[in-house]
Amino acid sequence: MRHMGGVLERVHKYRAKLRTEGMRPIQIWVPDTRRSGFAEECRRQSLLVKNDSHEKELLDFLDEAADREGWEA
Secondary structure, three states: OHHHHHHHHHHHHHHHHHHHOOOOOOOOOOOOOOOOOHHHHHHHHHHHHOOOHHHHHHHHHHHHHOOOOOOOO
């Protein structure tokens, strides 16, 4: 287990460095895209807003505000 101790020490040092740089860790839970029924639920929700004017307005705003510099289409 000596090797594992070295890895844990490096991780600890790296995280400490990030904290001194003003960063803090967070945990984010997101939907599991591999789960059965995920695609169907996405489709269901998409169809609910397909012709919604507020949704179009929001998507237009996000499209205009997006910074795509360096991205390939």
